[in-house]
Amino acid sequence: MIAHNSLHDALKERGVRLTRQRQILLDLIDKTGLHLDAENLYRLAKQQDPKLNRVTVYRTLKMLKEGGLVDELDLMHWNGEQHYYETRTKQEHAHVVCLRCGKVEEFFGEPLQKLRRQIEEHFGFQILLARTEVGGYCAHCQVLRAREMHAAAQPPKGPSKKADSNRRRRK
Amino acid sequence: MIAHNSLHDALKERGVRLTRQRQILLDLIDKTGLHLDAENLYRLAKQQDPKLNRVTVYRTLKMLKEGGLVDELDLMHWNGEQHYYETRTKQEHAHVVCLRCGKVEEFFGEPLQKLRRQIEEHFGFQILLARTEVGGYCAHCQVLRAREMHAAAQPPKGPSKKADSNRRRRK
């Protein structure tokens, strides 16, 4: 049972072969509002097809990227050097990344269009791709950080675990 | 003779040791409106001190980045996966990168501040870093591309060299 979605159809039109592997990958990229990196995409795809190779993930992403079907983001490198991918169908938007919890919000709104127009006019530039990424702390994490700061200033009464379990680190 | 500039002074205040190697690197990053990547920075630095090691470049960049003294850009990956660096003193600005010739223009202007304010209000977000990068064709290259397209449509009369000599490629 194949989900028919935008990437799927766009590739079909271009005469690209829709292999089992690609269908799995397109499905993962296209649905899920998630911003996946190559490694996570690979992990998820492998659950559906354990033979699927990491290289196929990279090759597919490269094709989609060069075909202008996905955008590549780095989300302010909040968690390393990976790139993240999303379908290039939606309206232009900025990515707002919490550097503490990693949550990604999307901002649509007229300042983006205005910025784009002004740049085109100002330089006589022909824009093909645009990207705005913002890093900082989300409302929730601002509160948590304030608490952490406060706690750190007090003499410790017991072992305190930093709440950063979600964060991947280099080994 | 040492150029006194913002990075230099900022590090002095922080009690960071200003070694010969760092002075060379700071000098290169700070003057030159250039957006250098690690490798080019290394190459240029080595001209002044042939013993200077690539690792020192990376360590210095990392320190400056983590200290909030430089910003890291990728300029829409117009020429590979390198990161580019610039001093974080100037007013917020967008980078406008020509995907054909690599020229980088900087756009200052009120839409950027407006965007920033709106994001902060909308999400109750505390912005620490913001980055807007735009890729496309500069006025000059739009013309050249039009010519190339035209030439490609004609039967070729002789060997034509593509004008991409400036472009670095993977081997």
Next chain:
DNA sequence: GTTAGTGCAAACCTTTTGCAGCTCT
């Protein structure tokens, strides 16, 4: 049946790390 696409292994490029020795302050 063709030709594009896949998997595997190995290469590649960029960046980081461990450690002994050097050098700023």
Next chain:
DNA sequence: AGAGCTGCAAAAGGTTTGCACTAAC
């Protein structure tokens, strides 16, 4: 003197490539 830095070598991430085999059209 001593902590902080550097250079060197080696490793680690992330991504790409060469090639023989497989599968989509």
